[in-house]
Amino acid sequence: MFFCAGWVDAVWDFEFTETEPLDAAIVIKNGSKEFKTLYSLLLPYMTDTESVWTVFGDNGVSVKSLVAVLSYFILGGKSKTASVQQRISALQASSLYLLLLGIPGSVVNKMFHQILFDTCLNTVSNCWPQSLVKKRKKDTLKSSQADGKRSKPHRKDNDEMEVDEDEEQEEEVHLSPQDLLKIREGVVLLVKSLLRLLLKFPLKDEPQSADNCVQVLLDSASIYRDIDDMRTMPELAYYGLWLLCSSNHGDEKVSLRRVFHRVLYVILMMSKGESGKPSLMMATQAVLAARDQAIGFVSHVVDELKEPALPFLRILLQHISFRMVDKTDYRTHGAQAVAKLLAKMPCGDYASFIKWLFDYSRQAKVAYRMFALDVSMALLEQPEREANENLDAELVSFLSHRFLVHNMVFGRRSDASPTVRGHALTCLAQCLDLPSMNATRSIKELFPTSESLSHTYIYICMYVHMHKAPNTSSKDTMALLKHRVSDPKTNVRKCALQAMMGLLKHNVIMLSEENLAVLSERTRDPALSVKKKALQCLMDLLAAHPENSLVQKAWLRGVVPAVVDAESSVQEKALECLEQTILSQVKSHGSYSYRDAQQTLTWDLLGLLCDNCQDLGRYFSRAFTVWSKQNKFTAAFINNLISHTEAEHATGAWLLLSKVASSCPRLDYGKILDAWDDLVRSKNVTVTTSCHILCVIGDIGEHLNEDTKSRIVGECPSSNQKLNYALQTFLNQHCGELVSLCEAYLSKSLIDRSFEYYCKASINWIFCHLYTLGVASLHCPSKVGKRIVLLVQSVLTSSVEQQSEELAGSQPLSQFKASSMPSSVRAHAVITLGKLCLQHEELTRKYLPAFARELELCSELAVRSNVVVVMCDLCVRYTNMVDRYVPNVSACLRDKEPLIRKQTLTMLTNLLQEEYVKWKGSLFFRFIAVLVDSDPTIASLCEYCLVHLLLKKNPVMFSQHFIECIFHFNSYEKHKTYNNFPQTKAKFSLKGAQNKERRFTIYRFLLVHFTDAQRFNITIKISQNILACFVDGELPLDGDGAAVLAETFGILSLKEIKLSALSGAAGAGGDEPQEDEQMAMAKAVMQVAQKKVVSQVQKKVFIESMIPIIINLKSMLEQKRSPVLKDLMGYLQLTMQDYRSEVKEFFAADEQLAVELEYNLKMYEKEKEQEMEAQMAHCSLGGDAASGGTPVSTRPSNGGRSSRRPQPPRPAHPKTCPVRQVQLLAAYKHNAFVPTY
Secondary structure (H helix, E strand, O other): OOOOHHHHHHHHHOOOOOOOOOOOOOOOOOHHHHHHHHHHHHHHHHOOOOOHHHHHHHOOOOHHHHHHHHHHHHHHOOOOOOOHHHHHHHHHHHHHHHHHHHOOOOOOOOOOOHHHHHHHHHHHHHHOOHHHHHHHHHHHHHHHHOOOOOOOOOOHHHHHHHHHHHHHHHHOOOOOHHHHHHHHHHHHHHHHHHHHHHHHOOOOOOHHHHHHHHHHHHHHHHHOOOOHHHOHHHHHHHHHHHHHOOHHHOOHHHHHHHHHHHHHHHHOOEEEOOOOOEEEOOOOHHHHHHHHHHHHHHHHHHHHHOHHHHHHHHHHHHHHHHHOOOOHHHHHHHHHHHHHHHOOOOHHHHHHHHHHHHHHOOOOOHHHHHHHHHHHHHHHOOOOOOOOOOOOHHHHHHHOHHHHHHHHHHHHOOOOOHHHHHHHHHHHHHHOOOOOHHHHHHHHHHOOOOOOHHHHHHHHHHHOOOOOOOOOOHHHHHHHHHHHHOOOOHHHHHHHHHHHHHHHHOOOOOOOHHHHHHHHHHHHOOOHHHHHHHHHHHHHHHHHOOOOHHHHHHHHHHHHHHHHOOOHHHHHHHHHHHHHHOHHHOOOHHHOOOOOHHHHHHHHHHHHHHOOOHHHHHHHHHHHHHHHHOOOOOHHHHHHHHHHOOOOOHHHHHHHHHHHHHHOOOOOHHHHHHHHHHHHHOOOOOHHHHHHHHHHHHHHHHHOOHHHHHHHHHOOOOOOHHHHHHHHHHHOOOHHHHHHHHHHHHHHHHHOOOHHHHHHHOHHHHHHHHHHHHHHHHHOHHHOOHHHHHHHHHHHHOOHHHOOOOOOOOOOHHHOOOOOOOHHHHHHHHHHHHHHHHHOHHHHHHHHHHHHHHHHHOOOHHHHHHHHHHHHHHHHHOHHHHHHHHHHHHHHHHOOOHHHHHHHHHHHHHHHHOOOOOOOOOHHHHHHHHHHOOOHHHHHHHHHHHHHHHOOOOOOHHHHHHHHHHHHHOOOOOOOOOOOOOOOOHHHOOOOHHHHHHHHHHHHHHHHOOOHHHHHHHHHHHHHHHHHHHHHOOOOOOHHHHHHHHHHHHHHOOHHHOOHHHHOOOOOOOOOOOOOHHHHHHHHHHHHHHHHHHHHHHHHHHHHHHHHHHHHHHHHHHHHOOOOHHHHHHHHHHHHHHHHHHHHHHOOOOHHHHHHHHHHHHHHHHHHHHHHHHHHHHHHOHHHHHOOOOOOOOOOOOOOOOOOOOOOOOOOOOOOOOHHHHHHHHHHHOOOOOOOO
């Protein structure tokens, strides 16, 4: 068949980039079959001695025309709208062209053309439907956005491009499964043709083509990796890559570098698009399979080539380390890849790379240090290497697991990044679960105990000459770990708990009360996630050591109190732990076996609750209250408990019965009474068990008849006085006798004329009777008469003659007569009187004024302390009645005794949390004043209560009271709205220059905990409610007013009042992992945009609200020659630094003020430059000063003013740029709060 010579020449002239249509008369029928036939006819010529080129010449076939026709079909498949037949023809034509190149003589006949060759290689990607690839890319994008980081905002152009791409996708030809199968066959044929070509045709002179071959082979392996019937395709592709690594296709080093560079992105699970920028792919099963194949290929190359491939393997591993993305899954897979490839290195290269990895682990980027930890963990899973004779002595230490544990993992324990610190601690805990005994032994070296010291001593002696000694002692290491448990960052605390649990679980550190308390205390951590982690760690530790009593006690101390946690999810977690460990493990006594570890653990825990952990009873009762609402107590559960009341676990069984009896109306009373009868006959009855039994009897008492009740009372052992008292108390039948007994004893003791002698001899008995009287009165308030109340009052007054019903309750109890009783007895009397008041409202109304006066006049510490406790308890019972006396209680926040101040702070916090007390009157200001208490521990406690307890309940609490704080702490009462309280303010006043530092400490604390919206609003409110009042004349500008006004400008000048969006503080969380460059840039762009918008809003408000008031206020201050003018100018100077170029625009209404501000700003900037130059000169001349020269000073003399500052030119107007403004600059630089002269 002959073709037009002009058409053929045109194709060659265009270098196969485009072709003209073939002549309409030329029709190729059944193109696919003809291509296959031609391919099968030409295939034998690759090995036959007969030349195909001779055959072409004998039959008049032009090679040039043949290549042109093949290019026509190859280019026909490039379009996205190409039909199925065009794509198949393109693949077959490409395969035919590659086959012809492989036939000997192709070079002589000039068959090879680089552009056409590259086009043939690209046919694979052109003919395969791109919709599948783009779908994979979209899934990848969604997965990256789901990781929690904000993606870079899309530009409008990109959006338009995406729309265009979608339109193109809509125009793309739909391919059926049969069509895809045909295309697959064509791709297989092309790849096989390429492999035949690589065996025959060298590419050493065509490096670009060789690089394209590498890319096509990797693409072929990746496209078909998820097809079941194409499992051999990756093998063909990697066989082609192996062929490209040979010297036939160029220098071996160049070939290895080329292939490894392309394989790098497969291992990193990235794909390079048309832009050439790698993008992350989803870690699907197919992608992971391709990664494993790439790792296997690299391992094969290293095994075959050995020494020549090692340098490139090292480079590949280094590139993996530096290009790894900071995502957990990808880091883990990348670390596993590095570990597998490192296994192919000999000892010398392995040790050298570990040395490099150690340096890499100390890089500044957080992602590098995180990946180094993951690689270390992957290497620890492999067997430890042994040094050979030829290894350098300096590299021997890098082979051991000990180096990885001590230097790579534990060495990051104090990293600057909290993310790295936490990950290092997590890795430390994971090391203990590894099968490597060397890793476990290395950790035990870091935490040697008395038990493990002898076992590790021999090992340490063996390696003492080869390894460096640990940097820290065991005590320092343990102290550091405990310090990490209380780290400021939440993530670090969680990881430290995990590490602590692992060390305890594997007996690396001792199971002591001190170490176990670290876990149990963290269940009360401020962070929710830490509390949950602590609960889980306690569960894991209990599962590992169920028989250890210390672990059991620590578990109870941590889990049981969490039932009443403020977070509902923590309560649910604690209840789940209790139900799983205790409630669900109660079986009948017949099915109990001491070999059952779970049941044994349950009864051991219940035994501790009855013995050493009785203080947890109220929390334990709370759990049963919740379970009762969930109907957890079935009849079978109750019967199982009753079956244990006659066995060795009777104590625990009665404990559970006492908790569930009140919520189980269908109890078998007969079985309980039988169990009671059996227990009464026993002589081994403890007080705790007796109380639990009485609780059960009390709950079912209303269902018993009188004869049964009498029989129960009569059967109590008379010799067991404690049981008798407990029974009498619970059934409320003999409390009256106890009250009468105490009344008789106190009456005899107090009325006896030899009172003082008798009291000194029997002081402890008075304690007992006062305490018993108070407790018994709670159970039988009807038995308490007026005589008993007067007796208790007499202990306080020690004046029996003056105890009468007409006693003025509003008078202090200690004013009638000097008390001869010790203060400890009087303190007990206060508690007893408080218990009496709890049951009698009339007594409360009578004695509340007396309690309040005692707080003011009593000089005894114990009495005042107990009065505070009593009044706060009465506030819970009689809230409205005690409300008027809250100022008397809050006045104790300024008590001279730290104990009372601390106790008052704690109890007021509890009342405020439960809303028994409101933030009314001066309570907030008295509370907030504790921030500057003379005792640092009390100030710190106040900060904790405000921020972590009260502010969460009322987030606007600080902003609501901020303006009033200014008036209150300056004792300014002339404002019509603020600071108009009836309570005395002198005790809490912070007025005066001597208290300025303390006032501003409070202001800063409040502003730091403002939101940006609150900071914005408070600035406006300050201008409207303070500055505007002075301008309008509502507040006089006298001495007190000037002080308030000056302090207001000082507050406006604080950096804490600036919006965090403008100061750059937003989004600077230390717990977040360091982002890559792209994400960091996107975040920076968002912050800049946010800052610009907020700045414009703030600028508008400043112009409309602040500037008119400032101008009027400046004019008024100038007229009155007030010294507050310097504070106003200082505030403006500081504020206008952000609007340096807009001063004239802002103050167009006051040109003089604008000129002064511009001049002040220029002088301030000039002074800063001079100061910087002086500091630099001081650094450079430091040696001369030290050798005897004149030292260079950077601080101005003359009281803070520079004597060499150039004077400004004197303006024509006498008031423009006054000298005091020049002096203001020097004073402003050295003032901590506000500018002063």
